[in-house]
Amino acid sequence: MSDFLRALTRGSGWLGLIGLLLIALLLLVAAFGPFFDLPDPTRTNLRARMVAPTLSWVGFGAHPLGTDQLGRDILSRIVAGSRVTLVVAGAAVVLGGIVGTLLGLIAGYFGGWLDRLLMRLADIQLAVPLMLLALMVIAALGPSLQNLVMVLALVSWVRYARIVRGQVLAVREREFVQSARAIGASSARIILRHILPNVLTPAIVVATLELARVIVLEAGLSFLGLGVQPPFASWGRMLAEGRTYIASAWWIITFPGIALMLTVLAVNLLGDWLRDYLDPRLQVR
Amino acid sequence: MLDIRDLSVGFSRDGRFARVIDGLSYAVAKGETLGIVGESGSGKSVHALALLGLLPQPPGKVLGGRAVFDGEDLLALPESRLRDLRGARIGVVFQDPMTALNPVLTIGRQIAEPLIRHKGMSMRQALDRAADLLALVGIRDGGRRLSQFPHEFSGGMRQRVMIAIAISCEPALLIADEPTTALDVTVQGQILDLMAGLRERLGMTMIWITHDMGVVAGIADTIQVMYAGRIMERGPVGAVFASPRSAYTWGLLQSLPHGARPPGGRLHQIPGQPPDMFALPPGDPFAPRNPFATDRCRVEAPPLRAVTDSAPGHSVAAWYDLPALLGRAA
Amino acid sequence: MTPPLLQVRDLRRTYRARGGLFGGGLVTRAVDGVSFDVMPGETLGLVGESGSGKSTTGRLVMGLEQPDAGQVVFDGTELTSLSATAKRPFRRRMQIVFQDPYAALNPRMRVGDFVEEPLVVHGLGGDAAARHDAVAALFRTVGLDPAFMRRYPHEFSGGQRQRIGIARAIALRPDFLVADEPITALDVSIQAQIVNLFQDLQESMGLALLFIAHDLSMVRYLCTRVAVMLKGRIVEAGPVGAVFEDARHPYTQALLSAVPIPDPARERGRRRLPFDAGAFEFQPDDALRDIGGGHLVLQGDPR
Numbered sequence: 008m009s010d011f012l013r014a015l016t017r018g019s020g021w022l023g024l025i026g027l028l029l030i031a032l033l034l035l036v037a038a039f040g041p042f043f044d045l046p047d048p049t050r051t052n053l054r055a056r057m058v059a060p061t062l063s064w065v066g067f068g069a070h071p072l073g074t075d076q077l078g079r080d081i082l083s084r085i086v087a088g089s090r091v092t093l094v095v096a097g098a099a100v101v102l103g104g105i106v107g108t109l110l111g112l113i114a115g116y117f118g119g120w121l122d123r124l125l126m127r128l129a130d131i132q133l134a135v136p137l138m139l140l141a142l143m144v145i146a147a148l149g150p151s152l153q154n155l156v157m158v159l160a161l162v163s164w165v166r167y168a169r170i171v172r173g174q175v176l177a178v179r180e181r182e183f184v185q186s187a188r189a190i191g192a193s194s195a196r197i198i199l200r201h202i203l204p205n206v207l208t209p210a211i212v213v214a215t216l217e218l219a220r221v222i223v224l225e226a227g228l229s230f231l232g233l234g235v236q237p238p239f240a241s242w243g244r245m246l247a248e249g250r251t252y253i254a255s256a257w258w259i260i261t262f263p264g265i266a267l268m269l270t271v272l273a274v275n276l277l278g279d280w281l282r283d284y285l286d287p288r289l290q291v292r
Numbered sequence: 293m294l295d296i297r298d299l300s301v302g303f304s305r306d307g308r309f310a311r312v313i314d315g316l317s318y319a320v321a322k323g324e325t326l327g328i329v330g331e332s333g334s335g336k337s338v339h340a341l342a343l344l345g346l347l348p349q350p351p352g353k354v355l356g357g358r359a360v361f362d363g364e365d366l367l368a369l370p371e372s373r374l375r376d377l378r379g380a381r382i383g384v385v386f387q388d389p390m391t392a393l394n395p396v397l398t399i400g401r402q403i404a405e406p407l408i409r410h411k412g413m414s415m416r417q418a419l420d421r422a423a424d425l426l427a428l429v430g431i432r433d434g435g436r437r438l439s440q441f442p443h444e445f446s447g448g449m450r451q452r453v454m455i456a457i458a459i460s461c462e463p464a465l466l467i468a469d470e471p472t473t474a475l476d477v478t479v480q481g482q483i484l485d486l487m488a489g490l491r492e493r494l495g496m497t498m499i500w501i502t503h504d505m506g507v508v509a510g511i512a513d514t515i516q517v518m519y520a521g522r523i524m525e526r527g528p529v530g531a532v533f534a535s536p537r538s539a540y541t542w543g544l545l546q547s548l549p550h551g552a553r554p555p556g557g558r559l560h561q562i563p564g565q566p567p568d569m570f571a572l573p574p575g576d577p578f579a580p581r582n583p584f585a586t587d588r589c590r591v592e593a594p595p596l597r598a599v600t601d602s603a604p605g606h607s608v609a610a611w612y613d614l615p616a617l618l619g620r621a622a
Numbered sequence: 623m624t625p626p627l628l629q630v631r632d633l634r635r636t637y638r639a640r641g642g643l644f645g646g647g648l649v650t651r652a653v654d655g656v657s658f659d660v661m662p663g664e665t666l667g668l669v670g671e672s673g674s675g676k677s678t679t680g681r682l683v684m685g686l687e688q689p690d691a692g693q694v695v696f697d698g699t700e701l702t703s704l705s706a707t708a709k710r711p712f713r714r715r716m717q718i719v720f721q722d723p724y725a726a727l728n729p730r731m732r733v734g735d736f737v738e739e740p741l742v743v744h745g746l747g748g749d750a751a752a753r754h755d756a757v758a759a760l761f762r763t764v765g766l767d768p769a770f771m772r773r774y775p776h777e778f779s780g781g782q783r784q785r786i787g788i789a790r791a792i793a794l795r796p797d798f799l800v801a802d803e804p805i806t807a808l809d810v811s812i813q814a815q816i817v818n819l820f821q822d823l824q825e826s827m828g829l830a831l832l833f834i835a836h837d838l839s840m841v842r843y844l845c846t847r848v849a850v851m852l853k854g855r856i857v858e859a860g861p862v863g864a865v866f867e868d869a870r871h872p873y874t875q876a877l878l879s880a881v882p883i884p885d886p887a888r889e890r891g892r893r894r895l896p897f898d899a900g901a902f903e904f905q906p907d908d909a910l911r912d913i914g915g916g917h918l919v920l921q922g923d924p925r
Contacts, residue, residue, distance in 0.1 A: 182726040183736075185686055186790065190740040191713035200739075204730035331809040332780075446900075447672075476671035477836060481880030481894040503810055506882025510889040529886045547814035548884055549843030552862060558821065559843065561814040565779050 023280025029273030037093050040086035048087040048240050052078030057256040073258040075248065081258060084240040085266050091241045092270070095152065095234075096221045099159030103221075104214050106160065107167025112198055112206070114168065115175025122172075129165045137162055137224070138231075145233045155234050159224055163217045170213050174206035208285045215278035219271045226267055242267045293465060293497045294320040299357035299367075301335070301342050301521075303569070304350070310569040311355070313339050313521040317596075320465075325491065325498040327512025327529065329505065329544075333566050335521035336501045337469050342367070344384060344467070345374040361465065380410035383458030383496075387470040389450035393442040399426075400438030403457050410461045425456040430486055448479030455486070462494055469501045484511055505548060509533060514605065517541045520567045520577035523596055527606030535615065537599050537608035539582045542618075576611070584612050625698070626659035627798055627830050633657070633682055633692035635675075652678040653689070654854030657910075662797065665824065665831040667845035667862070669838060669877075671899075674851040676834045680800045683832065684718050685709055696798070714744055717791040721803035723783035727775040733786050734771030737761070740793040760789040764819060781812035785819065792823060798830045799823075805840065817844055838881045842866050847916075850874050852899065856910060860917035870919040873897055 052074070060073035060081070072081040114122040132140075141158045148154045178184060179202065187197045228234035229243025237244065242263040249260025301313040313335045320326050330336040341347045343359050343366055359366040361382070366374065378384065386392045394402060403425060404418035413421065419438060426434030429452040442450055451471060458466060468487075472480040488511060491498060500511055508515050509529060516526045517540060525538035536542040546560035564581035573580060576589040588594075588611045599606045635653040653675045660666050670676040681687045683694055685701060694701045696712055704712075720726040728736055738757045741747040747756045758768035764785040775783060784804060791799060801820065805813040817840060823829055835841050841848055842862055849859035850873065858871040869875045876897030883889045910918040 182720040182722055183728045185681075186718065186720065186726060186787075187739070188686060189684055189713065189718050190743055190790075190794070191710040192739070192743045196743065200731070201728050205728070331811060477838070478671065478876055478880045478894075478897060478899070480882075482896075484882070485894060504882060505810075505884035506889065509884050509886040510882050510892070533884065533886050544810060545884065547811060549817075549839045551842065553843045558818050559814040561818055562811040563815075565781065566809055566811070 020280060020284075022276045023284070026273040026276030026278075026280065029269055030277060033089055033093070033270055033273070036086055037089045040083075040090065048079055048083040050079065054078065057252070057259075059256075060258045060262075072262050073256070075245070075259045076252060076256070081245075081262055084245060085242070085263055088240040088242045088245060088263065089266065089270075091235055091239060092222055092225065095156055095159070095225050096218055098156045099163065099221045099225075100214055100218050102156060102160035103163035103217065104167050104210065107164035108171050108203075108206075108210050110164065111168035111171030111210075112175055112203060115172040116179060116194065116198055116202060125168065126172075129168055132161075133165055138227075141224075141228055141233060145228075150233055150236055152235065155225065155228065158228070159221050162224065163221060166213050166217060167210055170209050171206050174209055175202055178202050178205045212278065212282040212285060215274060215281055219274040219278060222267070222271055222274065293322045293324075293362065294499075295358075295360040296339075296343070297358045297360075299339060299342065299359060300355040301338055301347065302353045302355050303338075304353070305570070308570050310572070311521065312569050313342070316357070316521065316523065318516060318523065318526065320497055320499060322464075322497055323495060325500060325511060325513045327508035327515045328499060328501045328518060329503065329508050329515060330501075330518035331503055331566055333520060333569055334518040336518050338521075340467050340469055340499070340501060344378060344382065345369070345371060376410070379406040379458075379463075380461045381463050381465065383461075383463035383466040385451070385454050385458045385466070385468040385471045387473055389447050389454055389474065392454055393450060395442050398439050398441055399445070399453055403438075403453065403460060406457060406460050421460070422456070425460055426453075428459075428490070429453070429456045430482070431456075448475050448482065451475060451479075451483060452486070455483070455490075459490060459494065459496070463496065465497045465499070467499045467501075470503070471500075472507065473502065473504070480507075487511065505533075505544060517544070520569065520572065522577065522593070523609060524578065525606075525608045525610075526596065527599070527608075528603045531603035531606045535602055537602070537606070537614050538578075538610050539584045539612070539614060540578045542614060543581075576609070584614065584617050586612050624662060627662045627697060628660040628683070628832075629693075629695040630659070630679075630683060631657050631693045631695070633679065633694065634690045635678055635682055635687065636690055651854045653682060656692075656851070656854070656856055658849055658856065658859065660798065660830050660832060662830055663824065663828045664847065665833055665845040667841035667848040668832060668834045668851060669836060669841055669848060670851035671836055671877075673853065675854040676851050677802055679851070680718065680802045680832065680834050684716060684800055685712075686718075714740075714794045715796050716798045716800070717794065717796040718800040718802065719784075719787050719791045719804050721806055723780045723787060723807060726787045727783055729775050732772055732774060733778070734761075736775075737771075737786060737790045737793055740790060744794065746794070756793075757789075760793055763792070763823075764789045765815075779812075780808050781815060784808060784812075784816055788816075788819065788823075792827065792829075795827065796829070798832070800832045800834070802834045803836070804833075806835065806837070813840070820844065838866075838877065850877065852902070853904070855904065855920065856918075857920040858918065859910065861915065864915055864917040868917070870913065870917075871921070873899075873902070 056074065056078045057076060058070050058074045060071060070080050070082070072085070074080055075084070110125050114125040140162065144158045145154060184197060184201055187201050225234055226243035226246065229241040230247045232247065234243055235241035245263035246260055249263070252259050296319065297317050299313055299316040300311060303310050303312050316339055328336045338347065342354050345366065347354065354367055357367060400419050400422050403422035404415060407413045407418040407421055408415065422438055423434040426437060431437060431449060431452055445453065472483050475483065484507065490496065502508060512529050514527065515529045515532050517524045517538060519540050524540045525532060525536065532541060533545065536545060543560070543562040547562060549559060562581055567577050573590070575591045576585065576593050579585040579589040582589065594609045594611045596607050596609045599608055633653050633656045637650045637652055639648045656679055658666065668676045668679065682689045689702055696716060701709060701712060727733065734757055737760055738753055741753050741756060747753040757771060761768045761771060766782065766785055778786065805816050808816060820831065821844070824831060833841060833845055845862055847860060848862050848865050849856045850865070851857070852873050858865055858869065858874045865874065866878065869878055876895040879892065879895040905922050907923045908920050910920050912918055
């Protein structure tokens with residue numbers, strides 16, 4: 008841990024540090040947002056429609072970032088949206104990560120027909136365009152939050168599976184795994200105790216980069232109306248709603264757009280840095 | 293031929309810095325074969341890389357010293373001049389024949405390359421010469437094999453190719469860094485015979501770096517034992533083997549198995565671990581593992597001094613008198 | 623007459639590489655009809671150069687690979703036909719130590735846990751506290767401070783890692799140990815330490831040892847009997863003294879003549895016997911024949 012922090016704070020780690028700080032900010036906002044005395048993000052106020060941003064908290068009914076076409080406060084919607092984004096993206100990454108890693112472990116360790124089956128499955132899925140897949144699932148199952156998470160997880164498991172499988176193939180032949188077989192350890196034990204800890208680092212790198220991708224995907228799906236449904240706020244939805252008012256009320260689309268961009272940038276910065284940091288350690292001495 | 297004075301090399305890792313070679317000085321006469329013996333951490337390979345300008349400069353760093361080859365200080369030369377020397381006047385053979393050759397170029401081209409560069413031959417001439425060289429190193433059917441790729445050769449043959457490349461321009465000095473360590477015993481034997489023969493024919497001066505005492509006994513005129521970046525003992529190979537004066541040399545020789553085990557016998561072992569270059573104790577670096585160490589050894593590093601009652605050229609870095617101590621212990 | 627602890631009969635293992643784009647696959651007979659016995663408590667050396675099949679033989683004996691043909695009989699029970707579950711009790715009695723101390727330990731596992739694992743897998747050693755003591759005792763047996771139990775492999779040197787590997791191998795108190803080139807990757811000054819350790823363990827535990835190596839002088843020192851392998855077959859076998867002093871097979875003779883002796887006076891004058899392994903082929907009527915005193919040589923029918 009101290010190595011990790013030391014590497015972040017010196018030299019070329021500054022980009023990763025920025026990423027980490029921005030993400031920390033996001034987490035703080037998402038966690039403590041409701042405690043601030045912000046207007047209800049879903050409460051419409053048709054008398055205060057499309058109020059321009061004042062950038063201050065002062066004054067009656069102050070709206071620092073303005074209101075949207077239904078009079079809802081943009082700032083509180085952004086804060087609320089951040090929670091949705093984090094929860095959805097986080098859940099999707101965790102779900103996709105667990106499923107993908109598990110399947111990668113099984114495919115890599117056991118090989119044979121199981122491996123071939125899983126890899127063909129992965130290939131088939133990669134061949135289907137993302138949006139089409141999402142459309143099919145949501146159309147069939149309905150646009151709920153759970154289904155959204157499921158779709159996003161479905162879309163990303165393949166990346167984990169591929170990387171983990173590759174690493175498993177390399178680790179499987181190492182002498183300490185042979186030694187575990189020689190003492191009669193069960194396959195489950197070998198996979199969980201010996202192989203998994205040694206393939207985890209690349210999986211983590213994939214997870215951080217997938218997080219960025221999933222956030223963008225969620226925004227895209229919400230933009231198309233397939234993701235988070237009203238009245239819940241989601242940055243993607245806000246982008247979609249704000250589209251028509253670009254000329255008249257630019258703030259409706261701009262601020263959520265900036266929030267989205269900063270978040271994805273932060274996750275990418277951290278993910279890239281993490282990959283470089285972990286890379287030499289992937290060569291276990 | 294080669295005169296090294298006070299060579300010091302440092303290495304940095306994880307923010308820490310260590311002097312892996314400290315004030316190394318020795319000389320190699322023309323036509324002599326010097327066998328440098330050491331284990332991991334002894335600095336035997338590192339100093340050779342430093343001489344040739346092949347040390348990766350971070351994390352390594354040449355801290356000082358001179359290495360005079362035929363009038364020029366290798367450590368002070370620019371890379372371009374070193375490149376002229378390498379291959380032409382100094383030949384190098386490395387340990388790993390698997391990775392030292394370029395897998396996508398034919399053997400012929402790889403042997404021809406130094407000839408074209410240093411001798412100004414044309415490709416045709418160089419390839420003809422390459423075929424001769426292959427015959428010289430004992431590879432039959434040289435003409436046909438020139439157009440083959442490294443993966444079509446076995447380990448032993450690849451090492452022969454490496455040797456062919458190294459001697460192609462008839463260098464005055466050949467530096468071989470553990471050239472036979474990765475090879476099978478029978479192949480090693482063939483390569484050793486080959487090198488001895490080549491040395492006769494070409495009159496080369498050789499520096500042979502190894503960890504194998506048997507190999508040194510066979511091929512070297514002078515043996516130099518290194519530990520933790522310093523010379524522990526040096527001298528004519530017969531004298532050093534017959535009467536080692538450094539506890540380290542003695543320990544190494546004693547821990548080699550001789551014949552069958554006598555009942556209840558144990559191999560002599562040198563206690564402890566190889567040194568951690570980042571945490572060297574003061575004084576003689578071998579002192580912590582030396583049963584004959586004196587208090588002075590632990591405080592002050594002994595200089596290399598001539599041994600008076602042995603063959604000329606035999607010198608040792610020790611404060612203690614090993615034969616006397618052994619005589620007493622017997 | 624005590625029965626042998628291990629009997630290997632006509633073991634075979636062939637590797638078939640898949641053919642490339644243009645050619646057929648390469649068939650390698652890694653182990654081509656190998657048979658030998660190991661008596662309880664003895665040390666059998668298995669020597670050969672690369673490609674001889676000695677490491678593969680070790681793995682086949684340990685059941686890490688399935689032979690294509692042949693039998694491995696341990697203490698009267700034939701192992702190759704058993705299922706993985708049926709083999710489990712035998713895992714306690716046969717163990718293996720590997721060559722590369724850097725790959726033989728799980729880098730993400732504390733070494734104490736690693737040495738403890740065999741006990742955990744077989745449900746031995748009592749509760750956690752008792753197991754902890756058992757592991758500490760094992761550490762001391764191999765010459766390591768039990769305080770190191772909580773460290774990770776990268777904090778140790780090659781020789782220390784090899785000791786850890788040995789501690790794990792003897793945790794179950796096996797009767798038989800396969801040592802696959804255990805000292806090859808170690809510095810010369812450490813090799814003697816490890817060989818002495820093996821010796822001590824044999825004396826205290828009555829271990830039988832299959833010592834796979836290419837260092838002939840070490841084999842001569844440590845082993846009572848030796849078998850020389852070439853291209854998947856044993857070409858000569860017998861008591862160490864007989865084989866080393868009176869080698870009959872041309873390969874053994876060539877091998878012995880090539881081993882460098884650390885004595886300048888003797889080494890300078892040596893002539894190495896040539897042997898072209900590439901051109902050498904086994905004859906159809908080659909078999910291991912006893913030429914007296916248990917000294918076996920692979921040769922054609924003498925009649």
